[in-house]
Amino acid sequence: MKLLKFLISLVLTFAVFYGLDAKFGSIPPIGKFLYPSQGIWQNETNESTTGNIQIDGLLDKVTVHYDEHLIPHLFAQNNLDLYKAQGYITAKHRLWQMEFQTHASAGRLSEIIGEKALNYDRQERRRGMGFGADNSLEKMQEDPEVVSFLEAYRDGVNSYITQLQPKDYPVEYKLLDYQPELWTTKKTALLLMYMTKMLAGGDSDLEYTNALRLFGKDRFDFLYPDFFDINDPVIPKEHDWSTLENAEQTPIPESKILLDSIAETMDKPHPNNGSNNWAVSGDKSYSGHPILANDPHLGLNLPSIWFVMQLATPEHNAFGATLPGALGVISGFNKYIS
Numbered sequence: 001m002k003l004l005k006f007l008i009s010l011v012l013t014f015a016v017f018y019g020l021d022a023k024f025g026s027i028p029p030i031g032k033f034l035y036p037s038q039g040i041w042q043n044e045t046n047e048s049t050t051g052n053i054q055i056d057g058l059l060d061k062v063t064v065h066y067d068e069h070l071i072p073h074l075f076a077q078n079n080l081d082l083y084k085a086q087g088y089i090t091a092k093h094r095l096w097q098m099e100f101q102t103h104a105s106a107g108r109l110s111e112i113i114g115e116k117a118l119n120y121d122r123q124e125r126r127r128g129m130g131f132g133a134d135n136s137l138e139k140m141q142e143d144p145e146v147v148s149f150l151e152a153y154r155d156g157v158n159s160y161i162t163q164l165q166p167k168d169y170p171v172e173y174k175l176l177d178y179q180p181e182l183w184t185t186k187k188t189a190l191l192l193m194y195m196t197k198m199l200a201g202g203d204s205d206l207e208y209t210n211a212l213r214l215f216g217k218d219r220f221d222f223l224y225p226d227f228f229d230i231n232d233p234v235i236p237k238e239h240d241w242s243t244l245e246n247a248e249q250t251p252i253p254e255s256k257i258l259l260d261s262i263a264e265t266m267d268k269p270h271p272n273n274g275s276n277n278w279a280v281s282g283d284k285s286y287s288g289h290p291i292l293a294n295d296p297h298l299g300l301n302l303p304s305i306w307f308v309m310q311l312a313t314p315e316h317n318a319f320g321a322t323l324p325g326a327l328g329v330i331s332g333f334n335k336y337i338s
Contacts (some may be wrong), residue, residue, distance in 0.1 A: 055088050055159045064089060073310040073319075080152045082313050083327045087156025087183070090307060094324035095161070096172040097303045099180055102187040102325060105129045105194040112176055129197070133189035140189070150185045153327040157183035191325040198299055273297050292338045294331045306331075 053062045060077035062085045067073065072089050076082035091098065103109055107124035109117035140146050161180050173179060212220045275298075280291040298305050306321040311329060320332010332338075 053085055053088065055084060055156060057155060057159075058084065071308050071310070073312070075312045077313060079313060079316075080148060082311055083149050083152040084156035084159070086309070086311060086322075086327055087153040087158075088160045089156075089309070090322075090324050091157040091160040091183070094303060094307055095157075095180060096170045097301075098157070098183070098187070098191075098325040100172070101194050102190040105133070105190040105197070112178055127197070127201075129190065129193045132193045132196070133186055136192055137186055137189040140185075147185075149327055150188055153188065154183050154185055188325055188327070191323060195323065294338070296331065 053064055055062070058081050060081055062077075062081050063075045064085065065073045065075075072093075074082060074085050074089065076085055100109075100112070103112060104120075105124065106129060107121035110121050140150065161182060164180070166179070169179065208220075208224065211224070215223065275296040277295060278293050280293075282288050282290045285291050303324075305323065307324050308321050309329075310317075310319040312318070316334070318329040318332055318334045320329040322328060322330050322332075
């Protein structure tokens, strides 16, 4: 009887330890997640680090100051150090977001969250997100200065990643039980594709095909023109588009395509979504100065899609919002322009 009790206790003990160390579906190993020296308890840290930044390969001194809103203000003596420091600080606060977004763009989410993301990954790969990132990066590499900035940012991100121990991983990595991989310049290009999809990723091919059949080509081209005469074009109207005009076009379908019988190939954007910009004259503002609002309507994310910071060198000084994974300020101002 004593031997039986001992064996039962031994089996139960083994089962408990196995359960604590095993991953069940998307649930991480509970023991690993709660482990005092490496688990979630190690993530209660001070996010700010005001003072000089120590990063391998800096050419000169770089200083970061956090204000009361935890916004980092970076001061460097040259652009290479500035973008390296930006990569480091952005990774310190948004590493998991940077990696997860670029995995999504590359069609690699199933590597992190399993089979439930396979359809999404297939869709992104069919969409050509990786192909677009490769082409964008190839174009960027035509400018040596752009390449040097991209590589400086990459090196800053990787400088932060390589100093992390498992106990230091952001909590999302512990929840999903995986570790960060090194940043590459292609990941910055994948972020560009991620934003391209968000801003211009709508799919109306089926609807347009039905409209083309219903109205005919002349009326369809009038209702849905390729170019709007009321807007100032970025590319001059004198540009030769004959290669496009002479390109082979898909013939008008003979029968109506029933949308209800076809699964949507891509998610539809919200019908009322749309960015805008507006300004208030200094005559109408409390301060007497004009106010400019840059109001892009983007997806609601958590963490936020934006990361606010100041980037300053002796030649440049900009403040505003950037995207985690992109260098520079995307939406902001300097002493000359907003």
